[in-house]
Amino acid sequence: MTRVLHVLDHSLPLHSGYTFRTRAILTAQQASGFEVRGITGLRHLADGPDCEAADGLTFHRTRGQANGPVGLREWREINLLADAIVALARDWRPDLLHAHSPALCGKAALIAARRLGLPLVYEIRAFWEDAAVSNGTGSEGNLKYRLTRALENNVVAGADAVVTICQGLKDDLVARGTDPAKITLSPNGVDLALFGAALAPDPALAQQLELGDGPVIGFIGSFYDYEGLDDLIAAMPALIARVPAARLLLVGGGPVEDALRAQAAASPAAAAIRFVGRVPHSQVERYYALMDVMAYPRKASRLTDLVTPLKPLEAMAQGKLVAASDVGGHRELITHGQTGTLFAPDDPAACAAILAGLLAEKSCWQAMREAGFAHVRTSHDWAKNVHRYHVVYQVLLAPPVQSRIPAAA
Numbered sequence: 440m441t442r443v444l445h446v447l448d449h450s451l452p453l454h455s456g457y458t459f460r461t462r463a464i465l466t467a468q469q470a471s472g473f474e475v476r477g478i479t480g481l482r483h484l485a486d487g488p489d490c491e492a493a494d495g496l497t498f499h500r501t502r503g504q505a506n507g508p509v510g511l512r513e514w515r516e517i518n519l520l521a522d523a524i525v526a527l528a529r530d531w532r533p534d535l536l537h538a539h540s541p542a543l544c545g546k547a548a549l550i551a552a553r554r555l556g557l558p559l560v561y562e563i564r565a566f567w568e569d570a571a572v573s574n575g576t577g578s579e580g581n582l583k584y585r586l587t588r589a590l591e592n593n594v595v596a597g598a599d600a601v602v603t604i605c606q607g608l609k610d611d612l613v614a615r616g617t618d619p620a621k622i623t624l625s626p627n628g629v630d631l632a633l634f635g636a637a638l639a640p641d642p643a644l645a646q647q648l649e650l651g652d653g654p655v656i657g658f659i660g661s662f663y664d665y666e667g668l669d670d671l672i673a674a675m676p677a678l679i680a681r682v683p684a685a686r687l688l689l690v691g692g693g694p695v696e697d698a699l700r701a702q703a704a705a706s707p708a709a710a711a712i713r714f715v716g717r718v719p720h721s722q723v724e725r726y727y728a729l730m731d732v733m734a735y736p737r738k739a740s741r742l743t744d745l746v747t748p749l750k751p752l753e754a755m756a757q758g759k760l761v762a763a764s765d766v767g768g769h770r771e772l773i774t775h776g777q778t779g780t781l782f783a784p785d786d787p788a789a790c791a792a793i794l795a796g797l798l799a800e801k802s803c804w805q806a807m808r809e810a811g812f813a814h815v816r817t818s819h820d821w822a823k824n825v826h827r828y829h830v831v832y833q834v835l836l837a838p839p840v841q842s843r844i845p846a847a848a
Contacts, residue, residue, distance in 0.1 A: 444533035446548040449483040451493035467825035520547035541567040545594035558835040561598035573665035573742040607745035628821040638728040657730030662693030667736035675708035677791035735763040739784040755811035
C-alpha cells in the first residue's frame with residue numbers, strides 16, 4: 440500500500456479553505472486505498488499534541504522557534520520543518536512526499552526529499568506573494584515579493600512533479616520557463632458526501648435575522664479586501680430600488696469586517712444588510728439554506744485572475760445560484776448564463792444590475808441550479824478528481840526502465 444506524507448502550512452482542526460481542500464484530498468486518497476498523513480510547519484498555531492487526529496486523519500506537528508531577522512528567520516523555519524519531515528519519514532517510511540504551498544513548505548520538503556531519496560510532488564494553490572499584496576500585507580515587486588517568487592521558482596525546478604489548482608497558475612509557471620509536461624492540474628473540488636444534500640430553510644432563523652420574504656443575497660467566507668464585499672454593499676441601494684424586498688446576508692469575519700460594518704451602517708440600504716459574524720462550521724449549511732443567490736464580487740488583481748476559489752463550487756453543490764465578478768479565477772469555474780452569472784469587477788452598478796436581472800428571472804433559476812450542480816458532479820467531485828494525483832504518483836514510483844542495449848565488451 441502506497442504511503443504519502445503531505446507537507447502542510449496548517450491543517451485541521453483549524454478551519455480554512457486551505458484545510459478543507461487538504462481534508463478532501465487526504466480523505467479521498469484514504470478511500471482509494473492509500474495510507475496518508477500530514478505534517479505541518481511552525482505556522483500551524485493551534486494548541487494540540489505532537490500527533491493529532493482530526494476527522495479521521497493524522498497530522499504531525501513541527502516544534503521549535505525560528506527567530507532572527509527577515510530571511511534568516513524563514514530559513515530557520517524551513518530547516519526545522521525539513522528536520523521534522525526526515526525524522527517522521529524515517530519512522531513511518533512514506534513512499535513519496537507531497538508538499539503544498541507556500542514555498543516555505545515546498546523548500547523544506549525538497550531538502551527532506553533529497554536527504555531521504557524520495558520523490559517530491561509540489562502543489563501550488565496560490566502564489567503567496569500575490570496573496571500578500573491582495574491582503575494588504577505586501578506590495579508587488581518589493582524585496583520580500585521578489586524573494587518569495589524566487590524561492591517558489593527554486594522549489595518548482597527541484598520538484599519531481601508540480602500540481603496547480605487551476606490553469607491560470609499553470610500558465611504563469613510556463614511563462615516563467617517551467618516545462619508544461621511537468622505540471623498537472625488538480626482543480627478545486629467538493630466532497631459531495633458533505634455538500635451534496637442541501638438543508639431546508641429554517642423559518643425561525645430567517646425570522647431571527649429579519650430577512651422577510653427575501654430574496655436573499657449571501658456571502659459566506661473570510662472578509663478580505665480582495666473579496667470585494669465593499670462593492671457588494673455599495674451595490675445594495677441600486678438593487679433595493681429595483682427589488683425592494685432583497686436582503687444581503689454576510690456570514691464570516693476578517694480584517695476588513697469593521698470597515699464593512701461601518702460602510703453598511705452609513706448606506707441608504709442599511710436596513711437591508713445583515714451581518715452574522717463567524718459561525719461554527721457545523722452551522723454553515725443552515726445559513727446557506729436561507730440564501731437564494733451567493734455573490735462573489737472579487738476585485739481584479741493578479742491573485743483573483745490566477746487563482747480559482749472554492750466557495751462558488753460549494754455554493755453550486757448546495758444548489759445555489761451563483762453571481763460572481765468576471766475575473767480569471769471565476770471564469771475557470773463559471774459559464775456565464777449557464778452555471779452562474781458574471782459581472783464586471785470593481786463596479787457596484789454592474790453588480791446591482793446583474794443581481795436585479797437574475798432575481799427577476801425566476802423561471803431560469805432551476806435550470807441554472809441544476810447546471811451548476813451537474814458541473815460540480817462532473818468536473819469538481821473529489822471522489823473523481825483525486826485520481827489525477829494517483830497518475831502522477833504512479834509515474835514517480837514506477838521502477839526505472841532497464842536498458843536493453845548490452846554493455847560494451
